[in-house]
Amino acid sequence: MSSSHIPRKRFGQNFLQDARVIEDIVRAVGPERDDTVIEIGPGLGAITEPLLDRLNHLHVAEIDRDIIARLKGRFSPERLTIHEGDALAFDFGSLPGRIKIVGNLPYNISTPLLFHLASFADKVIDMHFMLQKEVVERMVAEPSTADYGRLTVMLQYRFEMENLFIVPPGAFYPPPKVDSAVVRMIPNPGRCGVASDEHQFAELVAQAFGQRRKTLRNNLKGIADDADFAVLGIDPGLRPENLAVADYVRLANHLKAKAD
Numbered sequence: 001m002s003s004s005h006i007p008r009k010r011f012g013q014n015f016l017q018d019a020r021v022i023e024d025i026v027r028a029v030g031p032e033r034d035d036t037v038i039e040i041g042p043g044l045g046a047i048t049e050p051l052l053d054r055l056n057h058l059h060v061a062e063i064d065r066d067i068i069a070r071l072k073g074r075f076s077p078e079r080l081t082i083h084e085g086d087a088l089a090f091d092f093g094s095l096p097g098r099i100k101i102v103g104n105l106p107y108n109i110s111t112p113l114l115f116h117l118a119s120f121a122d123k124v125i126d127m128h129f130m131l132q133k134e135v136v137e138r139m140v141a142e143p144s145t146a147d148y149g150r151l152t153v154m155l156q157y158r159f160e161m162e163n164l165f166i167v168p169p170g171a172f173y174p175p176p177k178v179d180s181a182v183v184r185m186i187p188n189p190g191r192c193g194v195a196s197d198e199h200q201f202a203e204l205v206a207q208a209f210g211q212r213r214k215t216l217r218n219n220l221k222g223i224a225d226d227a228d229f230a231v232l233g234i235d236p237g238l239r240p241e242n243l244a245v246a247d248y249v250r251l252a253n254h255l256k257a258k259a260d
Helices: 019-029 048-054 065-074 107-118 133-139 150-156 198-208 226-232 245-259
Strands: 036-040 058-062 080-084 099-104 124-132 159-167 180-187
Touching: 019 048, 019 099, 019 124, 019 159, 019 180, 036 048, 048 058, 058 065, 065 080, 107 124, 107 133, 107 150, 124 133, 124 159, 133 150, 133 159, 133 180, 150 159, 150 198, 150 245, 198 245, 226 245
Parallel strands: 036 058, 036 099, 058 080, 099 124
Antiparallel strands: 124 180, 159 180
16 A cells, blocks of 8 residues: 555545455446446545446546546546546536446545435436445344434435445555445335425435434424324334335325325
């Protein structure tokens, strides 16, 4: 591992260096020559280079100016397009056609970044990310489990997701203090029903999980009453983690129709 770049804590930099893990990630992505692929946070190029071996052209999103300079010195613009700036503000819809997204996501912004990326689901073929293991466990969680929450519902509403494999701290420099995991996300619109107003649906889910230990009746007071729950056959005494994604969609659609 090169010592000429000091990993920056503020960017959440932990550079992947395990050749077998890199190979497993690239194999999971399965890029074809003409695919439009964007890598978030290429860092020192551990995944970038093997991706370029399989692609005619690669896009990357990078915020660190030192790393951007390294990438420009290493790869030609004919092969690599560098989108300079924060991935949280990047318009992934600006890339041509449907895209594949891959990256070792900074753990310090992983949740807001996942919400941002979800808004481009209709442009995406698939996404493969390295994340903190506990975040992946929340993403793929089943109802009525401790890991099931707002992130689960909002992502499972749009994506089929699979925890592909665990990656130990030693695969990185510097090693993080937690295990990591690689997740595959494939858009599947309508898999749990379709919200008639997605903004209202998102607000309902956020409100429902506002206080996990309280019941739906308490958390959704002023939004849904016992009559609303009765119409849908939902017990208002349940806690938010007890409701399936499809139940949140049904509740949001019922409340929208009632308001209209």
